[in-house]
Amino acid sequence: MYEFPDTRNSLIARVQELGDGVSWSEFLAIYQPVVFRMARRRGFQEADALDVVQQVFFSVSRSIGNWQAGDDMPPFRAWLSTIARNAITQVLMRRKPDVATGSSDVSEMLLEWPDRATTTAELEREARAGVFRWVANQVREEFSPDTWAAFWRTAVDGIPIVEVAQALGRSTGSIYVARYRVLARLKERAEEMSQQWDLSSPELES
Amino acid sequence: MKTCCLALSNETLQRLAANDLAPDELRDIEHHVDHCLDCRALLDRQMDADSLDNEIIVSLATTIESIPSVATDELLDLGPSTASLLRLLGPTDDPNMLGRIGSYEVAAIVGRGGMGVVFKAFDRSLHRFVAIKMLLPHLAESAAARKRFAREAKAAAAVVDDHVMPIHGVAEWNGMPYIVSPYCRGVTLEKRIRDQGALSVEEVLRIGMQTALGLAAAHAQGLVHRDVKPANILLDEGVERVQLTDFGLARTTDDIGMTRTGLLAGTPQFMSPEQTRGEALDARSDLFALGTVLYTMSVGQPPFRGPNPLAVMQKIANDRAPTVQALNPNIPPALSRLIERLMEKRPNQRIQSASEAAEQLRELLASRQRGGLPAGRPRSVLRTWHVATMSAVCFIAAMGFYVPWKLAATPTPQPNAAVANSPTTNEVEPVSATSATTSWNAGWGVERLDLDEVWGRVQALERRSDPDMSTNDDTFRRAIDQLRRAIEQVDRRFDQWSQ
Ligand SMILES: [Zn+2]
Numbered sequence: 001m002y003e004f005p006d007t008r009n010s011l012i013a014r015v016q017e018l019g020d021g022v023s024w025s026e027f028l029a030i031y032q033p034v035v036f037r038m039a040r041r042r043g044f045q046e047a048d049a050l051d052v053v054q055q056v057f058f059s060v061s062r063s064i065g066n067w068q069a070g071d072d073m074p075p076f077r078a079w080l081s082t083i084a085r086n087a088i089t090q091v092l093m094r095r096k097p098d099v100a101t102g103s104s105d106v107s108e109m110l111l112e113w114p115d116r117a118t119t120t121a122e123l124e125r126e127a128r129a130g131v132f133r134w135v136a137n138q139v140r141e142e143f144s145p146d147t148w149a150a151f152w153r154t155a156v157d158g159i160p161i162v163e164v165a166q167a168l169g170r171s172t173g174s175i176y177v178a179r180y181r182v183l184a185r186l187k188e189r190a191e192e193m194s195q196q197w198d199l200s201s202p203e204l205e206s
Numbered sequence: 207m208k209t210c211c212l213a214l215s216n217e218t219l220q221r222l223a224a225n226d227l228a229p230d231e232l233r234d235i236e237h238h239v240d241h242c243l244d245c246r247a248l249l250d251r252q253m254d255a256d257s258l259d260n261e262i263i264v265s266l267a268t269t270i271e272s273i274p275s276v277a278t279d280e281l282l283d284l285g286p287s288t289a290s291l292l293r294l295l296g297p298t299d300d301p302n303m304l305g306r307i308g309s310y311e312v313a314a315i316v317g318r319g320g321m322g323v324v325f326k327a328f329d330r331s332l333h334r335f336v337a338i339k340m341l342l343p344h345l346a347e348s349a350a351a352r353k354r355f356a357r358e359a360k361a362a363a364a365v366v367d368d369h370v371m372p373i374h375g376v377a378e379w380n381g382m383p384y385i386v387s388p389y390c391r392g393v394t395l396e397k398r399i400r401d402q403g404a405l406s407v408e409e410v411l412r413i414g415m416q417t418a419l420g421l422a423a424a425h426a427q428g429l430v431h432r433d434v435k436p437a438n439i440l441l442d443e444g445v446e447r448v449q450l451t452d453f454g455l456a457r458t459t460d461d462i463g464m465t466r467t468g469l470l471a472g473t474p475q476f477m478s479p480e481q482t483r484g485e486a487l488d489a490r491s492d493l494f495a496l497g498t499v500l501y502t503m504s505v506g507q508p509p510f511r512g513p514n515p516l517a518v519m520q521k522i523a524n525d526r527a528p529t530v531q532a533l534n535p536n537i538p539p540a541l542s543r544l545i546e547r548l549m550e551k552r553p554n555q556r557i558q559s560a561s562e563a564a565e566q567l568r569e570l571l572a573s574r575q576r577g578g579l580p581a582g583r584p585r586s587v588l589r590t591w592h593v594a595t596m597s598a599v600c601f602i603a604a605m606g607f608y609v610p611w612k613l614a615a616t617p618t619p620q621p622n623a624a625v626a627n628s629p630t631t632n633e634v635e636p637v638s639a640t641s642a643t644t645s646w647n648a649g650w651g652v653e654r655l656d657l658d659e660v661w662g663r664v665q666a667l668e669r670r671s672d673p674d675m676s677t678n679d680d681t682f683r684r685a686i687d688q689l690r691r692a693i694e695q696v697d698r699r700f701d702q703w704s705q
């Protein structure tokens with residue numbers, strides 16, 4: 001019988017599918033970098049930051065079984081988002097980088113250890129950015145590599161449209177149009193997903 | 207350079223954003239913008255129309271510190287990469303396109319499931335977009351799977367019905383079979399439910415009826431769908447038409463021996479009990495799934511849920527879901543009963559055919575539209591039944607904490623008798639009322655509970671597989687039974703009283 005190389009891995013992936021058909025991988029792809037970045041920003045060495053990441057997701061994974069459908073329960077992604085944000089704040093507020101390994105800056109840094117409000121705001125911002133990056137990875141598939149490059153180089157890298165057109169060997173008009181198409185799609189999906197993950201920006205709601 | 211203000215109308219901008227323009231229309235616009243300063247300025251202004259643009263761009267610009275491998279990496283979904291999917295395509299001249307499949311220009315990858323990938327493609331000869339569904343490369347390695355895929359698709363193509371997505375054709379590209387069907391801008395029922403939760407009773411009936419009609423047409427040809435779920439039900443926007451997609455395709459994975467465990471087929475939430483056991487399926491399996499879909503539309507959530515697919519499958523095989531009426535009092539009892547009859551565990555106890563189900567749904571819809579078919583009971587009145595509720599709540603809360611000595615020491619509360627006579631006196635000895643309700647409220651975030659909610663909780667407790675609250679425990683079982691009877695009695699008296 002033919003062996004299917006992907007089978008074992010996709011089995012694992014499916015078993016890890018969470019409530020509501022949200023896959024563990026989607027969740028990790030959004031939140032893992034968030035935790036890692038925040039930990040690094042707080043002075044954790046890479047290995048320790050990874051430790052923090054694992055600690056957070058271990059604690060989240062233990063809570064996942066607690067979700068049950070119900071009128072008074074939030075939708076799964078929103079609920080998971082809250083659980084994750086609580087776990088992240090908790091771990092980051094409690095754990096500090098190992099002072100013994102640090103330099104003289106460390107004690108200074110500990111004095112300015114971010115408080116809960118700062119951490120919460122930072123987390124909110126980072127999680128939204130995490131969702132946007134995840135959305136970008138998805139949306140990228142909907143466009144040809146050329147169209148995506150036209151968007152990325154002009155909008156993200158800030159290269160003038162005429163230069164990008166020359167580099168890609170396309171007309172200036174097509175770069176304008178490509179940039180618009182990709183950004184419009186990104187916005188649509190970003191709004192949808194940030195809402196689903198309960199990360200709608202307060203100023204956008206009002 | 208000339209100037210104009212007309213080429214990029216709002217409608218054109220919208221169609222650009224929706225990726226909805228045929229390749230030649232797109233080229234015309236690109237050409238125009240190339241020569242029109244007004245339109246360039248217009249597109250520039252669109253760039254920072256709101257703060258979301260900025261936030262997105264900043265997020266993308268300030269990445270992407272890659273994370274070194276973490277232990278959890280092994281849990282990442284290692285489905286086919288985009289690159290591997292793009293390698294399936296032939297080359298194209300159009301820089302806006304991803305590639306080619308046969309004579310179709312592929313514009314985007316619009317979906318990928320456990321089994322296949324869906325491309326959006328442009329059919330030049332008929333000047334329209336189509337959806338192309340292709341088996342995932344690793345599945346297509348199996349000759350049996352390839353043949354089955356083509357055979358099922360051809361069988362499905364023979365079903366001509368308003369409520370079954372038509373299939374334009376079945377063909378092969380580099381040895382890989384693919385299906386061409388219309389490209390739909392509508393949304394799936396799954397998305398509708400995810401966005402808006404439970405649907406209105408009329409919508410439940412209308413969508414349910416049309417789905418049943420589609421099933422009936424296919425069943426008449428001897429086809430079993432095997433994967434009826436909201437993601438396979440398309441809602442045509444504007445027109446009130448529902449179409450069932452992906453007939454028989456789930457069967458392809460049988461050849462690779464995967465649906466037996468249901469793992470490869472994706473979410474098992476809409477499987478029938480016989481399907482979770484890997485038994486032979488007939489049309490009645492689809493009827494169970496239809497019941498599950500109706501259920502999901504009625505309450506906004508599928509009936510069987512769990513932390514992983516295996517847990518869900520166990521529940522499908524063994525547990526009874528709470529009735530939809532218990533979860534959503536707006537649902538008429540007749541619909542609730544119909545759903546229960548579709549979701550009978552044993553196929554021979556179900557409604558036996560899709561056409562019968564369609565007929566019943568049609569009758570319910572007609573009587574609903576005539577103004578009949580009221581909801582179960584007036585919820586607002588029920589909300590005043592605090593006393594009955596309170597005692598039940600305390601009781602459940604106490605059980606939630608599982609304090610066996612308390613259960614044993616406290617006589618069964620009898621809210622039925624006390625309450626039915628006088629809703630304003632509380633003769634029931636609350637079980638550590640304050641602490642229990644406080645914790646209850648803290649746990650669930652509810653201030654007031656009504657009978658329906660209590661009922662839902664009881665059933666949730668029953669379903670719980672928490673080892674600390676073993677349902678084998680006799681005391682617990684008895685307590686639950688008593689509570690269930692008490693609630694039923696209150697419920698009945700209330701019904702009599704309100705008539
Ligand atoms: Zn113009």
